[in-house]
Amino acid sequence: MKSLRNAGFTLTEVMIAAAIGVVIALGTAAFSWASARLGAKNLAYNHGNAAFTQGSNRLVKDLQSSDSVFTLVDFNGTTYTDSAVSITADQDPLTGQYLSSRSNTVRFWMKIAGPFQLNASALATDTNLSFNFGPAVSGALTYTPAVNDKLWLPLINKEFQITAVVTAPTASAPTGVVTIGNSTNSGTGYTLSTTSPNVTTAIFFRQVAFSVYNNQLRFHPQFSGSTQGNCIIVSNNITSPKPFSLLYATSTSSASTQTNLRISLEAYDLSYSNLAFPNGAATLQTVVPVRDQPPFVSSLQTPL
Amino acid sequence: MFAVGIMAVFVCGSLTALTQMNRYAAIARLRTLALAFAQQKIDLVMTTPWNVAGTVPTILTAGTTTENSLPLDNDNYNSEAGLSSPFTSLDMNINATRTTVVSNVSARVIQAVVTVSYTYRGRTYTVSLNTLRTTDNI
Numbered sequence: 001m002k003s004l005r006n007a008g009f010t011l012t013e014v015m016i017a018a019a020i021g022v023v024i025a026l027g028t029a030a031f032s033w034a035s036a037r038l039g040a041k042n043l044a045y046n047h048g049n050a051a052f053t054q055g056s057n058r059l060v061k062d063l064q065s066s067d068s069v070f071t072l073v074d075f076n077g078t079t080y081t082d083s084a085v086s087i088t089a090d091q092d093p094l095t096g097q098y099l100s101s102r103s104n105t106v107r108f109w110m111k112i113a114g115p116f117q118l119n120a121s122a123l124a125t126d127t128n129l130s131f132n133f134g135p136a137v138s139g140a141l142t143y144t145p146a147v148n149d150k151l152w153l154p155l156i157n158k159e160f161q162i163t164a165v166v167t168a169p170t171a172s173a174p175t176g177v178v179t180i181g182n183s184t185n186s187g188t189g190y191t192l193s194t195t196s197p198n199v200t201t202a203i204f205f206r207q208v209a210f211s212v213y214n215n216q217l218r219f220h221p222q223f224s225g226s227t228q229g230n231c232i233i234v235s236n237n238i239t240s241p242k243p244f245s246l247l248y249a250t251s252t253s254s255a256s257t258q259t260n261l262r263i264s265l266e267a268y269d270l271s272y273s274n275l276a277f278p279n280g281a282a283t284l285q286t287v288v289p290v291r292d293q294p295p296f297v298s299s300l301q302t303p304l
Numbered sequence: 305m306f307a308v309g310i311m312a313v314f315v316c317g318s319l320t321a322l323t324q325m326n327r328y329a330a331i332a333r334l335r336t337l338a339l340a341f342a343q344q345k346i347d348l349v350m351t352t353p354w355n356v357a358g359t360v361p362t363i364l365t366a367g368t369t370t371e372n373s374l375p376l377d378n379d380n381y382n383s384e385a386g387l388s389s390p391f392t393s394l395d396m397n398i399n400a401t402r403t404t405v406v407s408n409v410s411a412r413v414i415q416a417v418v419t420v421s422y423t424y425r426g427r428t429y430t431v432s433l434n435t436l437r438t439t440d441n442i
Contacts, residue, residue, distance in 0.1 A: 027315075031315050031318070031319075034319060034322075035318060035319070035322060038319065038322035038323060038325075038326060039322060041326055042322065042325045042326050042329050045326060045329035045330060045333060046329050046332075048333070049329065049332060049333040049336060052336070053336050056336070056340055060343065064347070090381045090384075093373075093374050093375060094341065094344055094345075094371075094374065095348070099381070102386075102387055239389035239390075239391050239392075240382065240387070240389065241386065241387060241388075241389060242386065242387055264379045264381070264382060266379070266382060266389060266391065266392060266395070268389070268391040268394065276390075276391065276394055277394065278394060279330065279394065279395065279396040280391070280394050281389075281391040281392065281393075281394040281395040282333050282337070282377055282395060282396070283377055283378050283379045283382065283395050284336075284337055284340055285337075285340070285341075285375070285379055286340045286341070286343065286344045287344050287347075287348075288344075288347065289347050289348065289351040290351070291347075291350065291351055293351060293353060
């Protein structure tokens with residue numbers, strides 16, 4: 001029969017065991033916290049990196065392809081208004097040029113389709129032009145003209161805004177008719193003949209934009225009229241309120257050429273609300289020029 | 305004691321691995337930013353107008369240009385009113401040096417090599433891009 005004296009622990013033993021337990025618990029907790037923190041920091045680094053890498057790739061690709069100069073726009077959550085751009089004393093470290101006031105949106109024009117052949121002669125005063133928008137690719141046309149797009153006629157080096165689509169082309173009937181607008185709505189000013197061997201083509205442009213709002217970098221594929229606000233989210237976790245600016249050649253320049261867009265894109269992983277990570281934010285700085293200089297079309301949004 | 309030793313090795317190994325992962329992530333991020341710096345210079349080389357009948361633009365003239373103290377991962381101007389976020393102060397202050405070497409391939413062709421170098425945690429990293437550029441006309 002066992003002695004009852006051996007059935008328990010002395011107070012000293014219990015205290016020592018408890019102290020060891022506390023030490024192990026604290027060590028485990030500290031290790032868990034440090035591991036979780038380091039793991040989260042790693043995710044934050046990578047998410048921030050992904051945010052501006054995606055943004056940078058898309059921005060550089062599209063901005064370089066711009067066929068007009070850049071125009072800064074302010075978006076207040078409801079309306080888009082062209083910025084009243086002015087020069088500042090801030091000097092861009094990459095170019096040595098001077099920054100304009102900043103903005104959260106930039107708009108520009110991109111070639112969207114063409115050249116397409118004019119397939120009906122037009123008088124100098126005709127405002128309706130007919131084009132063959134074919135051939136169809138995989139059963140669909142590559143481009144359907146839309147109101148507010150621009151067309152540029154290389155033959156006469158003039159651009160016009162599409163004010164109406166009279167006949168929308170389809171894959172089976174690729175001829176479309178568009179109404180062009182200019183300041184006097186008086187046609188191209190030239191007789192355009194399609195009688196052989198004459199040939200005239202047009203290239204079509206659409207206004208697009210990038211904006212930063214609600215911590216998102218957004219691309220607006222048709223930045224005009226009622227579709228102005230439609231956008232694709234390029235990347236999340238963008239924390240710069242106004243990343244876009246234009247460059248002025250010198251501190252006394254009266255105007256910017258608007259051919260270089262300066263971007264300062266700050267990214268931070270917003271999934272973690274507490275205990276901000278040191279070095280967790282990253283700022284991408286770059287300047288993207290228009291590759292085709294001088295650009296094909298103007299930045300104006302109204303008929304010329 | 306043996307068990308404690310194993311645990312200590314596990315803990316140290318885990319924390320070291322996680323710290324190293326963070327270092328790699330930071331290196332990857334800096335590399336992306338350095339590439340953007342190099343790309344910007346390449347863009348400048350590619351877009352500067354160059355008329356064969358005129359003088360060669362400065363940026364396309366043979367020689368070496370070095371730009372020091374370029375802020376690789378931060379933009380001091382973002383601390384200005386209206387341009388900052390709650391996270392603006394959390395970026396890393398690392399400066400880069402960008403060297404552009406332009407050499408003549410022929411009378412109408414140049415080669416530009418842009419190298420961006422920076423130091424992070426005692427090690428120097430380098431990113432380099434190069435391009436050929438011809439005149440706008442012939």
